[in-house]
């Protein structure tokens with residue numbers, strides 16, 4: 150559905166030019182769940198921003214099935230809610246003026262239901278826990294009915310319990326809705342727990358595309374999943390900037 154061909158983005162810092170992303174070829178099948186994993190600074194956010202159309206590539210191209218721009222939903226690491234607007238108004242913000250009121254309210258109600266926040270439409274952001282606020286951010290992206298849902302380390306700031314619930318809920322929403330998802334994380338366990346395909350990024354290059362052919366819902370302690378985690382981790386350590394130091398896989 151989406152194809153990146155030889156995608157690259159170069160930055161100029163002072164006199165020096167350097168590639169944040171280089172020669173990336175990646176296909177995202179319609180309805181697929183792809184995770185992008187790699188260490189800090191390897192270009193994950195850069196790739197997501199290119200997919201979102203928030204940045205223009207310096208090399209290569211992005212192709213979308215049927216041409217045109219796809220409808221994008223984007224979830225950041227922090228919720229980025231408007232503190233002076235209720236939960237419902239935050240979720241509906243991107244649709245104001247684009248839908249009539251009745252339809253807008255229906256879509257917002259539906260989105261809040263999807264993320265398990267039906268009773269919180271009139272709550273204010275400062276009354277929410279971190280996990281709830283991130284659910285609102287997810288609803289705000291889903292309400293747009295995106296062709297492509299992009300998530301940039303969305304659960305990275307949450308405690309382990311809340312993170313696990315949100316991971317499972319996201320998988321349920323994906324299975325119910327069939328939305329095409331690209332999910333960025335630096336956590337290899339999260340990448341293999343969620344993704345059908347794990348794109349391994351190292352120093353701006355795609356160094357592997359690992360398939361995880363396990364059924365959902367998945368169990369993080371399943372030995373088969375742990376074997377996938379190990380394979381991905383080993384590849385990232387082999388290709389990383391300090392690979393000569395021979396880090397050991399725990």
Ligand SMILES: Nc1ncnc2c1ncn2[C@@H]1O[C@H](COP(=O)(O)OP(=O)(O)OP(=O)(O)O)[C@@H](O)[C@H]1O
Pocket residue numbers: 160161162169187188189190191192193194195196335
């Ligand atoms: N606007 C910019 N100007 C110059 N360099 C940039 C800019 N944005 C990102 N970079 C550099 O590009 C590289 C890739 O950054 P990117 O944010 O994509 O990494 P990342 O994998 O998402 O990292 P993290 O997990 O820490 O968020 C980094 O070295 C970063 O410093």
